[in-house]
Structures are given as structure tokens and as C-alpha cells.
Amino acid sequence: MENNSLVSIANLSGEQLKYLLAMGREFEKCPNRKILDGKLVATLFFEPSTRTRLSFETAANRLGARVIGFTDPKVTSSTKGETLKDTIMMVSNYADVIVMRHYLEGAALWATEVSPVPIVNAGDGSNQHPTQTLLDLYTIQQTQGRLEDLNICIVGDLKYGRTVHSLIMAMRHFNPKFQFVAPRELSLPEEYKRYCQEQHISFEETERFDSSSIADADIIYMTRVQRERFTDLMEYERVKDVYILQRDMLGQTKDNMKILHPLPRVNEIAQDVDDDPHAYYFQQAKNGLYMREAVLCNALGYTLDDVRVEK
Amino acid sequence: MSKQLQVAAIQNGTVIDHIPNEKLVEVVRLLHLERLPNSSIMIGYNLNSEQLGHKSLIKVSNHYFSKEELDTLCIAIPNATLSIIEDYQIKEKRAFDMPSDFDNIVVCPNPMCITNNEPMPTKFHYCADKKVLKCHYCGKEVETDEVRFTK
């Protein structure tokens, strides 16, 4: 069943991504469907993530599936003896699909190799979180009417930001132009810059974040600059207020520009931006529901035609 | 001075030649030569070599190494040569060629990798363009000369 599992965004083609987005669109039209009536979805959260778990469980419930699962409150308690393999084997006796989040990198891929039922990766350490990327793509397409030839400005922690790295990889199919805005300590790692060059993705890097650096953007993708990521706390103090999006920076932006953020936000987007028509991060989070409905159906073998609202 | 005079010939077995001196001890360990009770083993250290200046070589009688053992050597001593000897003749002589996959040979250096936290075999892919090994599970890349072996 490995084929229907969703582990990583990296290996999906542009066509496969668009196919999943098209499925998501059917669920936006009509999110409440009994397509998965009689199916059982397991949500195994070896690492807590209330937000992601709620989104998956809502998706399963709106499709009529039943949900079982657990959240491990402490990272250590699942290591009191049972291996991941044993847990997966046990749960696959009960469930038709397993949604899992794990603190170890590569855990989801290992699970697909041992599991007789499909696995949906809801995040494995700092490695992959494909449904986040899918909802980002969905939102970009929803707000811009296309994925191709867009100017995307990514701001904040480009070094550790897993969502940023996956977004870059997924967008490689669509000829994007990236503007990477980050403090020096959190700039995009060399391996991703090399990746961009290999994939012929054009990009610029800058430390400056002001109204001029976002003037051409179709999408501004904000991420959090976290104190604990800095080795040099003087540097943190110097930059901590630089990478905050303020409402008065939005005066010269393009009309179609939308502001995205993977959430949760701390202070990197000022509260008064929420009321600006460019703000789109709450709708973005809602799109997570549609994409997770699509991913669950796809994992269970349903096609785009199976889920179309008008046949 | 000819090679034959440096280390005696064997009738049947394996010769691993052109080992850099500093890799000899590691190779002896990786091949578990102490576990070959029916072989006589000759180890030459700091021999003259046109290519390397100085080199080491190992001759093992009556033993042929497994693919897994040889895969380990491709990483440790990629420029060495392997000869299969039958009746004092070189039956086969070749360089070590890198396989594309390494199953349970290399330890992943990422402590947060699933393979370091679960009783399971490791798996690495060799990327010829970058000359690195890449963990199948976590994606971590390792330079071949920084590799740690599973045994």
C-alpha cells in the first residue's frame, strides 16, 4: 500500500500536486460528505500537535469516518519499550489508514515500509510535513488563480523552517521567483540554495525587510524568528523586531498580494494586519481541512472522479 | 624491488592491494580477519608503491569475501584493487565499484534519525554526482570519508 501513502512532498510531480489540489477543491465546494462512512482513521501523535491533529480529525469526521488514536504527551513515554514498527503493526489491525506525527526524522517512511495500510505523514521531526505544504499550495492557487510564474517572498527563519524548505521544493514545478528575507544567522542553508540552482529556480537573498522588499510580491510567506534558534543572543536582540510585518509596510504592495503564515503566529505579523485585505493566514488554515480530506480519500484509494461534487 | 618479493604469493584466495597505510587497521577490523581460522593471512604495511608512494596490502588464502564486506570496503578504500586468486593465477582483478545502495552498512550521523532509535537496518543511497551517501530515511548526507560503519 506504499503507493497511496503520503510521506514527502519531494517526490510528487507537478501533475500529482495539481491532482491533489483538484481533489481539495471538491471538498471546498462541499466539505461534509459521507465518502468514508464505515472507514476507521487512526491518528497516532507520538509528539503533540493539537492544531494538526484537530485538522485531521475534523477532516475524517466530516467525511463520515470514525477516528481512534492517541497523543503522547511526553516524547519519552513511547520509548518505554514498544518499537514504532510494533505500534504500527498493532494499529494497522484496526484502522484503514494511519495518520502519524513523530519526533524522529524518517519515522513516516519507515512506517510505510512495515505497514499493510497507508500512512499519512503529519510531520516527522524537522523532516517533512507534506499536508502543510499542500495547503500552502492550495492557498496560493486559490488566491492567485494559478501556481505558475509567481513572485514569492519568504520572510523569517529560513534556516530551520521545515515548511519553507518543503514549499521551495514543491514550487520547483511552477517557475517561481523567490525573495528570501532573513537575518544572516537564519538564512537559507547552502543545500537549498544549491537545490534552487539545480532546479533553475531564480531567487534573491536579502537581510532587509521593508516596504520596498515586498513591493513585487504576489505572496508574502511569513515565519517565526525564534530566540532559541540563535547562538548569538546579541544578534537576536538586534534583529528580533526587524522581521515583523507592520500594516504601514503594505501601502505599495500589489493588489493581488496575499500574506500567508503556517501558524501559530507570535508577533511576526502585527495584530492590525489581520484586518487588512491582504491578510489571508486564517483562510489558509481553513484550507488545511480541504486538503486533509483530499489526502485521506486519496490514501484510501478514492480518485478525483470519485469525489467530484457534480458528476 | 618486485611485488612478489615483498609479500609471498598465495595459491587460492583474495588480495586487496593499494590500501593507503592509514586505512590498514580499519580494513583489518572491517573484514574481521581474526574470524578466519582456516586462512593464512599476510599483511604488508608501508610497501613501496608507484601510485601512492607507500601502501599496504592484505592477502587472505582460501577465502572470498561477501558482497556486503566488499561494499564496506568501497567506502573505506575506494581506490584499492581486489584480486581473486586461483591456483596462483589472478582469476579476476578489479577496482571496487560503488553500489548505488548500502543496506545496513553505514550508521546515520543524525541522532534524530529513526534508524538510530529503532531496531532496524539502515539504508543509504550513493549520489555519484555529489560523492556523498544519503540516508534513505532522514535524507542526511554523509561524506564517504566521514562514514561510520554499523559493525
Ligand SMILES: [Zn+2]
Ligand atoms: Zn538518517
